[in-house]
Amino acid sequence: MYRYDELDQALVDQRVAEFRDQVRRHLAGELSEDEFRPLRLRNGLYIQRHAPMLRIAIPYGLLSARQLRALAAIARRYDRGYGHFTTRQNLQLNWPALAEVPEILAELAAVQMHAIQTSGNCVRNVTADHLAGIAPDEVDDPRPYCELIRQWATLHPEFTYLPRKFKIAVTGSAEDRAASEVHDIGLQLRRGAQGETGFTVRVGGGLGRAPAIGQVVREWLPLPELFAYLEAILRIYNLYGRRDNIHKARIKVLLKSLGLERFRAEVEAEWQAARSGAPRLTPAEVERVRGYFRPQPYEALEDCDPSAGSEVAFKAWYRYNTRAHRVPGYRAVFVSLKAHGAVPGDMTSAQMEGVAALAERVSFGLIRSTHTQNLLLADVPQRALYEVWRELAALGLAMPNVGTLTDMIACPGLDFCSLANAGTIAVAQQIQRRFDDLDYLYDLGEIEIKMSGCMNACGHHHVGHIGILGVDKHGEEWYQISLGGSANGSTALGEVIGPSVAQHEVAATLERIVETYRDLREDGERFIDTVRRIGLTPFRERAYAAHPAAA
Amino acid sequence: MRHILRRRDIVVDPWRYLGEEVATGDPVIVPLTELRADRERWWSWTGRLGVRLKPADDVRDLAADLRRLDLVAVEFPNPGDGRGYSQARLLRERLRFRGELRAMGNGVRQDQAFLLARCGFDSLETGPGVDLEAVRDALTRYDVAYQPGAPQVELRRQRFFA
Numbered sequence: 107m108y109r110y111d112e113l114d115q116a117l118v119d120q121r122v123a124e125f126r127d128q129v130r131r132h133l134a135g136e137l138s139e140d141e142f143r144p145l146r147l148r149n150g151l152y153i154q155r156h157a158p159m160l161r162i163a164i165p166y167g168l169l170s171a172r173q174l175r176a177l178a179a180i181a182r183r184y185d186r187g188y189g190h191f192t193t194r195q196n197l198q199l200n201w202p203a204l205a206e207v208p209e210i211l212a213e214l215a216a217v218q219m220h221a222i223q224t225s226g227n228c229v230r231n232v233t234a235d236h237l238a239g240i241a242p243d244e245v246d247d248p249r250p251y252c253e254l255i256r257q258w259a260t261l262h263p264e265f266t267y268l269p270r271k272f273k274i275a276v277t278g279s280a281e282d283r284a285a286s287e288v289h290d291i292g293l294q295l296r297r298g299a300q301g302e303t304g305f306t307v308r309v310g311g312g313l314g315r316a317p318a319i320g321q322v323v324r325e326w327l328p329l330p331e332l333f334a335y336l337e338a339i340l341r342i343y344n345l346y347g348r349r350d351n352i353h354k355a356r357i358k359v360l361l362k363s364l365g366l367e368r369f370r371a372e373v374e375a376e377w378q379a380a381r382s383g384a385p386r387l388t389p390a391e392v393e394r395v396r397g398y399f400r401p402q403p404y405e406a407l408e409d410c411d412p413s414a415g416s417e418v419a420f421k422a423w424y425r426y427n428t429r430a431h432r433v434p435g436y437r438a439v440f441v442s443l444k445a446h447g448a449v450p451g452d453m454t455s456a457q458m459e460g461v462a463a464l465a466e467r468v469s470f471g472l473i474r475s476t477h478t479q480n481l482l483l484a485d486v487p488q489r490a491l492y493e494v495w496r497e498l499a500a501l502g503l504a505m506p507n508v509g510t511l512t513d514m515i516a517c518p519g520l521d522f523c524s525l526a527n528a529g530t531i532a533v534a535q536q537i538q539r540r541f542d543d544l545d546y547l548y549d550l551g552e553i554e555i556k557m558s559g560c561m562n563a564c565g566h567h568h569v570g571h572i573g574i575l576g577v578d579k580h581g582e583e584w585y586q587i588s589l590g591g592s593a594n595g596s597t598a599l600g601e602v603i604g605p606s607v608a609q610h611e612v613a614a615t616l617e618r619i620v621e622t623y624r625d626l627r628e629d630g631e632r633f634i635d636t637v638r639r640i641g642l643t644p645f646r647e648r649a650y651a652a653h654p655a656a657a
Numbered sequence: 658m659r660h661i662l663r664r665r666d667i668v669v670d671p672w673r674y675l676g677e678e679v680a681t682g683d684p685v686i687v688p689l690t691e692l693r694a695d696r697e698r699w700w701s702w703t704g705r706l707g708v709r710l711k712p713a714d715d716v717r718d719l720a721a722d723l724r725r726l727d728l729v730a731v732e733f734p735n736p737g738d739g740r741g742y743s744q745a746r747l748l749r750e751r752l753r754f755r756g757e758l759r760a761m762g763n764g765v766r767q768d769q770a771f772l773l774a775r776c777g778f779d780s781l782e783t784g785p786g787v788d789l790e791a792v793r794d795a796l797t798r799y800d801v802a803y804q805p806g807a808p809q810v811e812l813r814r815q816r817f818f819a
Contacts, residue, residue: 141736264776266772
C-alpha cells in the first residue's frame with residue numbers, strides 16, 4: 107500500500123496543527139459556530155444528535171493492520187469502543203468529545219491517516235473497487251490513480267470551497283463494484299490500442315434528492331491528462347454550479363441544465379485552454395505511486411477446494427463470504443459486519459484488533475473496507491481458510507450472508523444523524539429477525555437491500571435491488587420502498603412501489619415482496635432479473651395486499 | 658483608515674472604492690458594471706484604476722481591459738463561496754494579469770488566507786473585526802503542498818508541477 111513520504115507526513119501534521127488551533131479558537135469563543143462549521147466539516151467533524159461525529163478517511167478503503175489497530179485504540183480511548191464503516195469506505199466515530207478531536211487526529215497522523223475532506227463542500231474520499239488488484243476481470247489496478255487523485259485533491263487551492271460535496275470513484279473492472287456511475291465523476295480504467303492507460307470519464311451521477319446516473323463526457327482520456335481534465339471539470343463546476351439552493355448545487359444539476367453537449371463543450375474548451383497551468387502527471391510520478399501497489403509476494407500454490415468434506419457451516423461461509431482471486435491458491439475473504447442482531451457496518455475495537463492480527467498472519471497485513479460496509483481480507487491462501495473461518499466466527503464476523511438479503515447497507519439513521527427523518531437500525535434488526543433462516547436467505551439468493559434514513563441517500567437506497575427510504579410522517583417514522591435499483595454494471599434507479607409503510611410493517615412487506623419473487627421467478631433467475639422481466643405491478647399488488655388501508 | 662495585508666505587510670490601504678471619498682487622481686476601485694457603463698470617464702482617469710468583481714462576473718470578459726488596470730479586487734461575500742479562487746487563477750494563468758490581485762469581503766479570513774495566496778492573491782482585505790496579524794501568520798501554516806500554486810506562497814516542497 108502507499109506509504110507517506112516526508113511531504114505527505116508534513117502535510118497531515120500541519121493540518122493537525124491547523125485544526126488544533128481552529129478548535130482552540132472555537133472553544134475560546136473566537137470562532138462562532140457558523141464560522142467554525144465549514145472548517146470542522148472539511149476535517150470530517152459533524153455535530154450530531156448526541157455528540158460530534160468524526161469521519162476518518164480510509165482512502166479507497168485500504169488499511170494496514172497497524173492502522174486498523176490504531177483505529178481500534180482510538181475508538182476505545184476516545185469513543186465507546188466501536189466504529190461504523192460507511193459506504194464511502196470510511197470509518198465514523200459517533201461519540202468523540204470536540205476538545206479531544208485534535209488528539210485523535212494527531213494519533214491518526216502517526217499512522218499516516220487523516221480526516222481531511224471527509225465532509226464539507228469539497229472533493230471527498232476517493233473510492234475504488236474493493237477487489238482492486240485481485241479481481242480476475244480487472245483491466246488495471248485503480249488504486250494508484252486513486253492515490254494520485256487523493257493527493258491532487260487534498261487542500262486544493264482552487265477547489266476547497268465548491269458549491270457542494272464532490273465524489274470521485276475509480277473502477278478498473280467490467281463489473282462496476284465501485285458504483286462509479288452514481289458519482290460526481292466516475293472514472294473507468296481502460297487500455298488504449300498500444301496498451302496505454304486511460305479513462306472513460308462520466309460526470310453527473312449522484313444519489314440524494316434527484317438521483318442521476320453519470321453521463322459519458324469523454325470516452326477516452328489518456329492518463330497524463332488526468333489532472334488537467336479533472337481541473338477543467340471542477341473549474342466549470344466551481345464557477346457555474348448553483349450556490350443559491352443547496353438542493354440544486356451538485357454537478358448533476360449543472361450538467362442537466364446545460365445539457366450534456368454544452369457541458370462537454372465547456373469542459374473541453376477549458377481543458378484545452380488550461381492545460382499548460384494544470385499539474386502534470388509525469389511517468390516518473392505515476393511509476394512511483396504504482397510501485398506501492400505491486401502484487402503481493404504470493405506463494406506458488408494450486409487451487410484446491412477447501413470446502414470439500416468439511417462441515418456444512420464452513421461450506422456456507424466459503425460459498426457466500428469468499429471470492430475468486432486472480433492468483434491460484436488464494437481467495438478473497440469478506441469479514442461480514444452484518445451479523446444478525448448487530449448494526450450494519452459497526453465493529454468493536456476488539457473485533458478490529460482481531461482482524462488486524464488475522465490479516466498479519468494470513469493476508470499480508472492488509473485489510474480493505476468495502477462500500478457495502480464489510481471488510482475484506484484480499485489475499486488469503488486457500489489452505490488457511492478453515493482457520494480464518496474459525497477465528498472470524500469467534501470474533502462474530504463470519505455471518506455467512508455476504509451478497510444475501512441481510513447483507514444490507516444502512517446509514518446510521520435517526521439514532522445518530524441529525525439530518526435523518528427516520529431510524530434505520532431498528533428496521534435493519536427487524537429485517538434480520540424476520541429473515542434469520544439461512545436456508546431461506548440462500549434460496550432467495552443475491553438481493554441487495556440499501557436503506558437511508560433521509561433523502562440524502564447515504565445508504566444508497568436508489569440503487570438497491572430493494573431500496574428503503576425513511577420518511578417523517580407527522581412525527582412518525584415511515585418507510586418508502588423501491589424496487590429495481592442497481593449500481594454495478596447496468597446502473598438503474600429503483601422505482602417506488604407505492605405508499606410508505608409504518609416501521610413495524612417493513613420486514614413483513616419485504617417478505618411479501620420476496621415471496622412474490624419466489625412464486626414468479628424462472629429457473630435460476632435472480633431477484634433483480636425477475637423485477638426487470640415482470641415489472642413492478644405483481645410486487646406492488648402483493649406488497650400491499652394484506653394492508654389495503656396503508657396510507 | 659483601512660488596513661490591509663499586502664504580501665506579508667500590514668499597510669494602510671492607498672486605494673479608495675467608488676462611493677468613498679475620492680479626489681481626482683486617487684487610486685480608485687470601481688465595480689465592473691460601472692467600468693462598463695462609463696468607460697470614457699474611467700479610461701481617462703488620471704490616477705491608478707482598479708476593478709471590483711462580483712462572484713458571478715466572468716473574468717474572461719476583462720481580457721481586453723487588463724492593461725489599463727492596476728488592481729483587480731475579487732469579492733468573497735462569505736467563506737463558503739469559492740468562485741473567486743477560480744477567478745484568481747484565470748486572471749493570473751489565463752489572462753496573465755500581473756497587477757495587484759486583492760481578495761476582499763466577509764469571506765476573507767485567516768483560515769482562507771493560505772489558499773487565497775496560493776491562487777495568486779497578493780493582498781487581502783478582510784471584513785471588519787478580523788485580526789490582520791493572524792491572517793498574516795496563517796500564510797505560513799503550511800510549507801508543503803501537492804499542487805502547483807502562485808508564487809505568493811513559498812513552499813519548501815511541492816509534489817506536482819505545472
